[in-house]
Amino acid sequence: MGMLIVSGPTREFGHERRGHPERPARIPAVMEGIEDLELGTDLEVVAPYAADLDQLSRVHDVAYLEQLSDFCRAGGGNLDPDTYATVDSWMVARLAAGAGLAAIDALREHDDGVAFVVARPPGHHALRDRAMGFCLLNNVAVAAASLTAIGERVLIVDWDVHHGNGTQAIFWDDPSVAYVSTHQWPLYPGSGAASEVGGPRARGLTVNVPLPPGTTGDVVRRAIDELALPMIEEFAPTWVLVSAGFDGHRADPLSDLALSSGDFAELAMMVARFAPRPGRLALFLEGGYDLDALRMSVATTLGALLGGSYRPEAPTHGGMGMEAVTRARVDRIEALG
Numbered sequence: 001m002g003m004l005i006v007s008g009p010t011r012e013f014g015h016e017r018r019g020h021p022e023r024p025a026r027i028p029a030v031m032e033g034i035e036d037l038e039l040g041t042d043l044e045v046v047a048p049y050a051a052d053l054d055q056l057s058r059v060h061d062v063a064y065l066e067q068l069s070d071f072c073r074a075g076g077g078n079l080d081p082d083t084y085a086t087v088d089s090w091m092v093a094r095l096a097a098g099a100g101l102a103a104i105d106a107l108r109e110h111d112d113g114v115a116f117v118v119a120r121p122p123g124h125h126a127l128r129d130r131a132m133g134f135c136l137l138n139n140v141a142v143a144a145a146s147l148t149a150i151g152e153r154v155l156i157v158d159w160d161v162h163h164g165n166g167t168q169a170i171f172w173d174d175p176s177v178a179y180v181s182t183h184q185w186p187l188y189p190g191s192g193a194a195s196e197v198g199g200p201r202a203r204g205l206t207v208n209v210p211l212p213p214g215t216t217g218d219v220v221r222r223a224i225d226e227l228a229l230p231m232i233e234e235f236a237p238t239w240v241l242v243s244a245g246f247d248g249h250r251a252d253p254l255s256d257l258a259l260s261s262g263d264f265a266e267l268a269m270m271v272a273r274f275a276p277r278p279g280r281l282a283l284f285l286e287g288g289y290d291l292d293a294l295r296m297s298v299a300t301t302l303g304a305l306l307g308g309s310y311r312p313e314a315p316t317h318g319g320m321g322m323e324a325v326t327r328a329r330v331d332r333i334e335a336l337g
Contacts, residue, residue, distance in 0.1 A: 160245025173199030217263025
């Protein structure tokens with residue numbers, strides 16, 4: 001087995017709204033999935049730290065950060081119909097962003113292993129100047145920007161069932177970051193068309209594959225292989241970060257894809273091959289709201305990356321989506337001219 005570096009878990013409580021699907025119980029479910037692997041000395045747990053204003057302002061406007069801090073200090077409330085903050089949420093969100101930075105620090109120190117960032121709230125919907133979609137700060141973007149600041153080229157693969165509109169927008173015109181997303185469509189937040197390919201300085205570095213309800217794992221893997229792989233090989237990333245949402249699982253209450261935990265294992269092994277060497281792959285917890293599916297998917301994904309055989313569900317095949325991949329390829333080619 002390889003080494004797993006777990007950064008977190010960040011504080012489970014304090015950021016909580018009764019009845020909300022993005023709830024503290026997600027973190028124990030994730031940790032139980034890690035415990036199921038029985039890693040022993042192959043597991044290293046790294047304490048997160050609170051990201052500071054300099055680290056956060058690489059991807060977020062200072063005015064927004066100050067506004068969010070003030071909003072929480074005043075007691076919090078609803079930021080939009082889906083997204084809330086409490087009096088503790090500013091610190092919890094800073095710890096979630098800092099957990100990603102701590103994971104990067106640990107990987108650089110060891111120059112080996114795989115990292116998993118166990119943090120909430122999730123991040124990939126958070127824009128430069130706005131919280132949305134359960135997300136306050138964009139955790140994976142903060143980590144990516146810390147790497148590009150020292151000259152690295154970062155690939156972000158987002159297999160959450162929802163499009164990571166915040167991550168895409170933050171790096172839209174950044175030639176040092178490539179962004180790949182597979183996601184259900186139509187679904188919140190409504191972005192992520194295949195024709196969205198990046199800004200003038202980063203043309204082609206954004207790859208989106210919108211997929212219909214009922215899509216199975218073989219389709220998601222084919223989408224990455226056919227649409228994203230040529231770009232990734234040319235981009236030649238020095239680091240790979242994954243927005244690892246497990247809400248594409250067929251049991252998840254917020255979506256309609258037909259993936260199994262075995263599909264996430266296959267995806268993880270595929271994405272790991274994009275990293276140039278060990279110690280350059282970090283996964284960030286995003287969505288995943290059925291606790292049993294979340295536990296199983298985390299264990300299966302990390303087990304596969306570490307060379308284990310934990311595979312309670314087989315990968316899925318033969319569902320919807322192949323036509324969507326073909327259509328996305330055509331739309332992408334047309335957009336690139």
